Structures are given as C-alpha cells and as structure tokens.
Amino acid sequence: MLQWKYQNQEADIVIVGAGAAGGVLAKELAEANFTVVVIEAGPTRDPQHDFASDELSMQQLAWNDTRIVAGNNPLTMGHNNSGRGVGGGTVHFTGVFLRFHDTDFRMKSLHGVGEDWPISYEDLEPFYAKVEKDIAVSGPKYFPWGNFNGPYPYPERDPLSPNTYMFMDGCKTLGIVASVAPLAILSAPFEGRPPCINRGFCNQGCMPNAKFSTLIQHIPKAILAGAVVIDDATVTEVMSNATGKVTGVRFTHNGIEYIQRAKIVILSAYAVETPRLLLHSATPQHPNGLANSSGWVGKAIMPHSSHDVYAKFKEEIRLYKGTPVLATTQDFYETNIHRGFISGYSLHAHGARPLGIAGELASRANIWGKQLRDTMLDYNHYGRVTMVGNVMPEYCNDVTLSDEKDHLGVPRAKITFSYGENDLRLIDHAVEMMSNILEAAGGKVEYVVPDTAHLMGGCRMGSNPSKSVVNSYCQSHDVNNLFICDASVFVTSTGANPTATVMAIAERTAEYIKNHASDCL
Ligand SMILES: Cc1cc2nc3c(=O)[nH]c(=O)nc-3n(C[C@H](O)[C@H](O)[C@H](O)COP(=O)(O)OP(=O)(O)OC[C@H]3O[C@@H](n4cnc5c(N)ncnc54)[C@H](O)[C@@H]3O)c2cc1C
Numbered sequence: 001m002l003q004w005k006y007q008n009q010e011a012d013i014v015i016v017g018a019g020a021a022g023g024v025l026a027k028e029l030a031e032a033n034f035t036v037v038v039i040e041a042g043p044t045r046d047p048q049h050d051f052a053s054d055e056l057s058m059q060q061l062a063w064n065d066t067r068i069v070a071g072n073n074p075l076t077m078g079h080n081n082s083g084r085g086v087g088g089g090t091v092h093f094t095g096v097f098l099r100f101h102d103t104d105f106r107m108k109s110l111h112g113v114g115e116d117w118p119i120s121y122e123d124l125e126p127f128y129a130k131v132e133k134d135i136a137v138s139g140p141k142y143f144p145w146g147n148f149n150g151p152y153p154y155p156e157r158d159p160l161s162p163n164t165y166m167f168m169d170g171c172k173t174l175g176i177v178a179s180v181a182p183l184a185i186l187s188a189p190f191e192g193r194p195p196c197i198n199r200g201f202c203n204q205g206c207m208p209n210a211k212f213s214t215l216i217q218h219i220p221k222a223i224l225a226g227a228v229v230i231d232d233a234t235v236t237e238v239m240s241n242a243t244g245k246v247t248g249v250r251f252t253h254n255g256i257e258y259i260q261r262a263k264i265v266i267l268s269a270y271a272v273e274t275p276r277l278l279l280h281s282a283t284p285q286h287p288n289g290l291a292n293s294s295g296w297v298g299k300a301i302m303p304h305s306s307h308d309v310y311a312k313f314k315e316e317i318r319l320y321k322g323t324p325v326l327a328t329t330q331d332f333y334e335t336n337i338h339r340g341f342i343s344g345y346s347l348h349a350h351g352a353r354p355l356g357i358a359g360e361l362a363s364r365a366n367i368w369g370k371q372l373r374d375t376m377l378d379y380n381h382y383g384r385v386t387m388v389g390n391v392m393p394e395y396c397n398d399v400t401l402s403d404e405k406d407h408l409g410v411p412r413a414k415i416t417f418s419y420g421e422n423d424l425r426l427i428d429h430a431v432e433m434m435s436n437i438l439e440a441a442g443g444k445v446e447y448v449v450p451d452t453a454h455l456m457g458g459c460r461m462g463s464n465p466s467k468s469v470v471n472s473y474c475q476s477h478d479v480n481n482l483f484i485c486d487a488s489v490f491v492t493s494t495g496a497n498p499t500a501t502v503m504a505i506a507e508r509t510a511e512y513i514k515n516h517a518s519d520c521l
Pocket residue numbers: 016017018019020021022039040041042063079080081082083084085086087088089090092093094095096097098203233234235236268269270271273274277454455485486487488497498499500502
C-alpha cells in the first residue's frame with residue numbers, strides 16, 4: 001500500500017507532472033514553505049544506473065501510451081515530443097536553451113495573425129535570467145539576435161563538432177550570421193556536476209549529469225525543501241466541489257486508486273495530458289470540462305515544424321560526434337513580408353545517431369532496401385541541418401477525448417493537426433536555406449525529411465476569458481484555485497525551442513502563488 005506524508009491531509013499544493021514546469025514550481029513553492037505534493041506518472045530514474053548509450057532502450061524515456069492522431073498532417077507522438085518520468089521531457093531533450101523575442105508576444109498587433117500573449121518579453125525577462133543562472137546555461141559572450149545578447153552565465157561550449165564547423169562554414173560563405181548555441185549543458189563544473197564530455201547521447205538521457213534536467217536539478221532541491229514526490233502514479237481526474245472549486249486529484253498507483261486533497265491544484269502534465277485531464281474532469285458545474293467555459297481547452301495546439309535536410313560530403317562529418325546542437329542561426333527569425341509569410345525560424349546544425357537516421361529515412365522519406373543500406377554504410381559522410389519553425393495557432397488543431405479508453409478507463413487523447421498556408425510557405429523557405437547552407441559547405445543535398453518537434457498550446461493564456469483558459473499567471477479564469485502551468489499555455493509557437501520559456505513562465509507563476517496564495521484559498 002502506498003504511504004505518503006500527506007495521505008490523510010490536505011496539502012497546500014498538489015502538482016501534476018514533474019517535468020520542466022512542474023520541477024520549477026515544486027522547488028520554488030516547497031522552498032517558500034508550502035506543503036507540496038508532486039504526482040508523476042513515470043518513474044524516478046538514476047542517470048548512472050538507468051541511462052544507457054543505447055538509442056533503442058532509451059525510447060522508454062518517452063510517453064509511449066497510444067494516442068490517436070488525425071488531420072492532414074498527423075503528428076508522430078512519442079520520443080520526439082513527450083517525456084514520462086521525473087524530469088519529463090527535460091530528461092531526453094537536446095538542451096538548446098533559447099529565449100523568445102519580444103515580437104513573438106505580439107503577433108496579432110504586429111501582423112494581424114494568431115493572438116497576442118497577455119505578457120510581454122519584459123515581463124519574462126527577469127525569470128529567463130533567473131533560470132539561466134540557476135542551471136548555469138552555457139552560451140556565447142555575444143548572441144546576435146533577439147532582446148538578450150549575452151553574456152550567458154557559463155562560457156560557450158568548446159570544442160565544437162565537425163557538423164557544427166560545416167554549418168558555420170556554409171553560413172559564412174552565404175553571409176548568414178551563425179553562433180554557438182546557448183545550451184542547458186555545462187561547459188565547466190557546476191554544483192558538483194561535471195562539464196560535458198561530448199559523447200552525444202543527450203537524447204538518451206545524460207549519464208554524466210552534464211546536461212540539466214529537472215530530474216537532477218529542481219526535484220532534488222524540492223525534496224530537500226520538504227516536497228513529497230509520488231512517482232509511477234497517474235492522475236486520472238481533477239476533483240471539484242459543488243461551488244466549482246478544485247479540491248484535489250484522484251490518482252492510481254500499482255492498480256490502487258488514491259486521492260490527494262489540496263488547496264491549490266497545478267497541472268504541469270504537458271500539452272496533451274493537461275487538456276486531456278481537464279476534459280476528463282467534467283462535472284455538472286463544469287459540463288464541458290474543467291476550466292473550459294471558453295471552449296478553448298485542447299484548442300490551438302502547435303508543434304514546431306522541424307524538417308531535416310541531409311547532404312553527403314566527400315570528407316567525414318560523423319554526425320554522432322558531440323552534443324547534437326552546438327550552433328544556430330536566427331537570421332530568418334523575424335517576419336520579412338517579402339518572403340511571403342509571417343514569422344520565421346531558427347536553423348540548427350543538428351547531429352544525429354545512426355538508428356535515428358535510419359528510422360527517419362525509412363518512415364518519413366520512404367528510403368528502403370539497398371538505398372537505405374548504402375546510405376547507412378556512408379553514415380560518416382552525412383551532414384545535417386534542422387529547422388525549428390513557427391506554426392500558427394489554429395482553433396481546429398486540437399486535443400480531444402477519443403472513444404477509446406486506456407487501461408485506467410480514461411479516454412485516450414485524440415490529436416488533430418494540419419499545417420496552414422503560412423506554415424507551409426515558411427517550411428519551403430527554410431528547406432531552401434538549409435539546402436543552400438549544406439551546398440555552400442561543399443555537400444550534395446540528398447534527403448529532405450519532414451518532421452515536427454515540441455508541442456505547445458491547448459490551454460492558452462490570455463486576458464479575455466472567452467478566448468483563453470488561464471490568465472497571465474497561469475491561473476484558470478473559471479476556477480481560481482486551479483493553475484495550469486506548462487507548455488500548454490503558449491499562445492504562439494515562435495521559431496525557437498520552448499523550454500527556457502516554459503521554465504520562465506513557471507518561475508513567474510511560482511512567484512505569483514507565493515504572493516497571492518491566500519486570495520485563491
Ligand atoms: C527529444 C526531445 C528533444 C527536445 N529538445 C529540446 C531542446 O533542445 N530545447 C528545448 O527548449 N526544448 C526541447 N524539447 C522540448 C521540452 O522537452 C519540452 O518543451 C518541455 O519538457 C515541456 O515541459 P512541460 O513541463 O510542459 O512538460 P514535460 O516536461 O513533458 O513534463 C510533463 C510531465 O507530466 C507527467 N504527466 C503527464 N500526465 C500525467 C498524469 N496524468 N499524471 C501524472 N503525471 C503526468 C509526464 O510523465 C511528464 O513527466 C525537446 C523534447 C524532446 C522530447
């Protein structure tokens with residue numbers, strides 16, 4: 001029988017999900033002396049025992065439960081976008097740690113598309129700085145784009161990989177500015193953790209602990225401050241009472257159902273599971289799902305477009321060497337209406353491991369048999385560039401409940417996604433630029449592989465309760481003791497990797513709860 005400290009008591013705060021946002025919230029709120037219980041569906045792993053330099057076995061770091069996908073461009077769900085276990089997606093993320101630009105928060109005002117965020121870049125600025133300092137982000141002395149130009153707390157990574165030098169050469173030839181990427185990966189020792197040893201298994205979980213994750217950073221500090229973390233426990237429902245307030249969560253561990261009562265519930269279960277839980281927690285007071293009087297729960301989910309372009313080089317590149325992403329350009333990040341689309345993208349020199357490439361070529365580019373074998377025999381000669389492209393928020397791209405149920409009796413999530421016109425024009429432009437860079441570096445482009453990465457949206461923040469789910473502090477418009485704080489609150493997707501922003505938003509929400517908890521109890 002599961003025993004936990006607040007088993008028969010009402011905790012101050014229960015947090016669902018111990019990922020990027022949940023980890024930050026648990027640490028900050030436990031250190032502020034709230035009684036905090038974190039409930040996490042997956043296990044707590046020990047990097048030195050549970051991580052292996054093995055692409056196949058480390059697929060288990062992902063949320064691999066069946067999800068139904070639909071739409072014109074159905075998303076591949078699993079290792080490429082969702083994590084499961086203490087640390088969430090940060091356990092196998094690549095560590096690219098970029099801030100959004102001020103223009104990202106004002107897409108509607110500037111271009112009449114998408115929606116404005118209820119916060120500005122300036123609102124998040126101190127929280128970006130805090131997160132970067134807390135985890136010792138390494139990066140260049142001068143970062144050429146956006147509102148923050150460095151320096152980062154730790155020096156930029158060195159040495160770089162051959163794929164990175166190839167990318168930088170190609171960019172230089174074309175007059176494109178490139179920079180070493182800011183990374184949540186150590187370039188020097190920090191808090192007893194060693195610097196990166198460049199073996200490139202970051203997407204398999206980092207065994208030496210050089211890469212930040214909330215598993216090794218925020219959750220241990222939260223526990224030290226008194227938080228209780230219940231792992232291998234899946235929340236199936238957020239409970240609410242006749243007045244409409246939330247009262248706690250129902251969860252299952254080892255086939256037995258438990259309840260954790262709490263004064264405040266925070267959902268940090270990511271862009272699919274958070275909307276799914278809210279929709280599944282409907283009551284007569286909340287007939288369309290909890291926090292869903294607007295009808296926006298589950299709506300406007302956004303992946304990043306993430307096509308990969310491969311070129312073959314005479315010399316060896318060896319894509320497995322080093323941290324996957326060590327260089328980037330944001331020269332095409334801001335809107336330039338002459339290009340025929342709004343917003344933009346980042347391009348990363350992006351290493352890859354052999355099984356990943358073989359699987360990608362076979363499943364997404366239809367390369368099979370002799371051609372696949374010959375390509376893999378020449379693996380060492382391939383270089384790769386990847387895009388992180390803005391995808392516009394559309395109401396019709398959504399998470400809903402399907403008719404099929406999982407083993408706990410909860411309807412499976414159905415995720416519907418189709419690219420819009422703007423997204424497709426942006427992808428065409430990025431693919432052309434990636435190809436130009438690879439060719440300028442001396443390669444011959446052979447494969448363009450469509451892909452997506454990251455997920456955002458589904459419970460977006462906003463000032464207007466009829467068009468959004470939470471306010472700018474991630475507090476539900478409908479239920480004031482319910483907070484939703486993870487990648488689901490994003491209003492636009494932007495052309496940058498999202499986790500720095502997920503964590504900055506979580507820091508801001510934690511500060512708000514610290515100062516205003518009594519208002520919502
Ligand atoms: C392969 C890969 C590479 C990536 N690379 C980068 C990168 O380089 N840079 C970047 O910025 N971002 C990257 N990301 C994205 C990053 O991982 C996410 O943006 C981030 O983890 C989202 O944080 P979150 O708190 O919203 O959710 P998560 O970190 O996913 O945490 C959600 C947690 O909730 C748990 N959970 C879900 N449902 C329940 C439930 N019902 N009960 C209990 N627990 C539940 C999950 O198990 C999970 O641990 C990458 C992701 C992947 C998968």
